Amino acid sequence: MIIKVSGDILLTSAQAIAHAVAPADHFENGLALALREQWPAMVRDFRHYCHQNHAKPGEVWMWGGPEGKVVVSLMVQEPVEGPHSHGVHPGPATLSYVNHALKALRHLI
Known part of the structure; x- marks a missing residue:
């Protein structure tokens, strides 16, 4: 079940946190x-996954933290590619990518 929470989402007692990103996102905002600040290993694992699997918008990636927290990255934005991609915002999320993600x-849970 998906529930809406308020306040600091990192302090939630929910089993998982879902957020929207682009494939190979830099987690800068x-x-x-x-x-990224809470779980730097998650970002390293995410970028490795995206590089190895050529992740595309509309896909989902799940990561389990050491405290049992699960982070679900919904790839709903166009990626920023190229050597000068740091500091550049990914493209906007699209309804099509959100629906696919x-x-x-749904198939993962």
Whole structure:
């Protein structure tokens, strides 16, 4: 079941945290930045996964933390590619990518 929470999402007692990103995202803003600061290993694992699997928008990636927290990355934005991609925002999320990611999530849980 998906529930809406308020306050600091990193302090939630929910079993999983879901957030929207682009494939190979740098986790530089908002919730993604907070997740990177809390679990830097997650970002390394995410980038490795994206590189190895050529991740595309509409896909989902799940990561389990040492405290049992699960982070679900919904890849709903166009990736920023190239050697100068740091500091450049990914493209906007699209309804099509959101729908594909939610369908993929449904199959994972």
